[in-house]
Amino acid sequence: MDSSVDLTSSELDKLAEYLQKHTGIHLEKKKLQRFKRKIEAIFVKHKIATFNDFYHQLRFLASEELIQDLTNAVTVNETYFWREHQQFELLVKEILPLYVREGSTPKVRILVSPCSSGEELYSIMLHILEAGSLLEKLNIEMIGIDIDSSMIEKAKRGFYSQRSIDKVPKKLLEKYFKKVGAFYQLERSVVKAAHFMQVNIFEKDLEKKMGHFDIIFSRNMLIYFNAADKQHCFETFHSLMKEGATLFLGHADANNIDKKRFKLLKNGFHVFEKIV
Numbered sequence: 473m474d475s476s477v478d479l480t481s482s483e484l485d486k487l488a489e490y491l492q493k494h495t496g497i498h499l500e501k502k503k504l505q506r507f508k509r510k511i512e513a514i515f516v517k518h519k520i521a522t523f524n525d526f527y528h529q530l531r532f533l534a535s536e537e538l539i540q541d542l543t544n545a546v547t548v549n550e551t552y553f554w555r556e557h558q559q560f561e562l563l564v565k566e567i568l569p570l571y572v573r574e575g576s577t578p579k580v581r582i583l584v585s586p587c588s589s590g591e592e593l594y595s596i597m598l599h600i601l602e603a604g605s606l607l608e609k610l611n612i613e614m615i616g617i618d619i620d621s622s623m624i625e626k627a628k629r630g631f632y633s634q635r636s637i638d639k640v641p642k643k644l645l646e647k648y649f650k651k652v653g654a655f656y657q658l659e660r661s662v663v664k665a666a667h668f669m670q671v672n673i674f675e676k677d678l679e680k681k682m683g684h685f686d687i688i689f690s691r692n693m694l695i696y697f698n699a700a701d702k703q704h705c706f707e708t709f710h711s712l713m714k715e716g717a718t719l720f721l722g723h724a725d726a727n728n729i730d731k732k733r734f735k736l737l738k739n740g741f742h743v744f745e746k747i748v
């Protein structure tokens with residue numbers, strides 16, 4: 473069935489308002505226009521013929537699958553292995569060694585929020601694996617979260633396209649990936665050691681749901697948020713961080729960070745320490 477639906481600008485406005493209210497995703501009309509075709513494809517998938525019917529199912533029937541499909545349609549999931557990898561090197565050379573203690577194996581909890589389809593989280597794991605003895609000295613837990621359920625499923629599968637793995641050094645590609653048809657399958661023991669959850673960063677009580685972290689990576693998500701939502705996220709990260717924990721941001725995410733609550737650790741690296 474081809475979609476004969478052609479969403480008008482006022483219908484897109486209604487969806488933008490709905491998304492803001494129910495998922496925290498704030499999209500200006502201009503931005504939602506970019507996802508028009510993907511939203512119209514949901515009508516085909518759910519065999520819905522009119523906007524009124526679609527909107528009714530969202531608002532009054534609160535169809536979870538429809539809400540998730542709409543959410544998935546408006547997220548920008550661009551990611552790849554080894555993206556801004558200097559931060560991963562800083563992590564293994566300078567941050568993780570601070571947790572090492574003689575005679576014990578301290579637990580270190582790392583959150584990747586958002587993780588999209590897993591490339592960033594797995595890149596961090598491969599850097600840790602390659603750093604030799606860190607894994608014997610630390611009990612590292614890796615958790616990735618993203619609002620887009622289709623990305624979480626992809627992350628759990630651990631199969632990647634050529635485009636995704638393009639920047640992985642050849643030696644490590646041979647060591648950790650197996651070519652399966654057109655795809656690269658990440659070593660199963662690495663995939664099994666990672667935890668992924670579908671979570672909206674604007675959900676309430678995330679501390680209760682996920683506990684506290686020593687290290688948080690949040691790269692290339694905050695740039696899509698307005699100033700108020702961005703501040704809200706910084707507060708959420710602050711509440712999820714243990715005392716003295718480290719926050720890694722993407723190069724475009726850090727502006728307007730509250731310097732009274734986060735101290736810059738290293739110039740040029742967009743890496744911050746939580747100040748209590």
Ligand SMILES: C[S@@+](CC[C@H](N)C(=O)[O-])C[C@H]1O[C@@H](n2cnc3c(N)ncnc32)[C@H](O)[C@@H]1O
Nearest residue numbers: 547549551586588618619620672673691692693
């Ligand atoms: C451009 S990707 C960045 C992925 C990865 N951090 C990187 O830098 O390569 C942005 C991700 O943010 C996720 N996202 C957007 N809004 C979110 C929210 N409210 N809660 C959790 N994840 C969200 C999207 O689903 C998308 O996968």
